[in-house]
Amino acid sequence: MDKLAHPAPLRLGPAPGPTAQVYAAQRPLEGGGRALVLFLHGGTFTDCATDAAAARSRLLAEAGADVVALDYPLAPAHPFPTGLAVAFEALQAMAAKARKLTGSAQTALFVAGEEAGGNIAAALALMARDQRAPHLAGQLLISPMLDPVLGSASMRDGECGGCECMYAKGWQAYLGTSTRADHPYAAPLNASRLAGLAPALILSVAGHPLDDESRRYAAALREHGGTARGLTLPAIAPGYVLAPIHDFLSQATRQALASPSSPAG
Secondary structure (H helix, E strand, C coil): CCHHHCCEEEECCCCCCCEEEEECCCCCCCCCCEEEEEEECCCCCCCCCHHHHHHHHHHHHHCCEEEEEECCCCCCCCCCCHHHHHHHHHHHHHHHCHHHHHCCCCEEEEEEEECHHHHHHHHHHHHHHHHCCCCCCEEEEECCCCCCCCCCHHHHHCCCCCCCCHHHHHHHHHHCCHHHHHCCCCCHHHCCCCCCCCCEEEEEECCCCCHHHHHHHHHHHHHCCCCEEEEEECCCCHHHHHHHHHHHHHHHHHHHHHCCCCCCC
């Protein structure tokens, strides 16, 4: 039976803790380790984007990751930092049971997300650094929403950023008030401290409204001494992304497992 077609449900922590879907890795990573990925879906903070989340989770599994796709609470009913707090709780639970989830003691922990989920994934990397746990092997961000200003050239070219833009509406629902936009966990692109973060692979799409801020974040991570690769692709499709994601997971897993402080449980 195709495991990808029938992901297993998972509750992270005691009821009514966050729920998730688990997608088993479909290929081995180079080096023999396992990559356990917490994936956060897109939807401009207000929509679960179920079909897209399933497609991305399957893609990550095909690239070699064991994927936990989290159903985090949505705005405006749950504005910042509620969804982020739930995601961090899930990440901690995954770190504690990484071996059980993958079947391997050689498991490295990653965060990944698309669009609004990319924002939360980037914030999780900041939180993990600041709290010195759990140890992250890497962060994979796909067209992440990182800057509520919405003033980039790619945003303007996409005729986005106005009050009727879905990104503007999503940011308003997530932040509620403009004062929250000053928090680095809410808008990671505006964070003043970006050193010491897990290695990053940041994928964006040519002509996409979020392309500029994706590339800016990769550059900012490098400027602060981090390891970050940014790729602007024709599309987020298997033919374009499987190889770079597989290579990123393999290399970052090897590096993380070589560190004495690394294994994720």
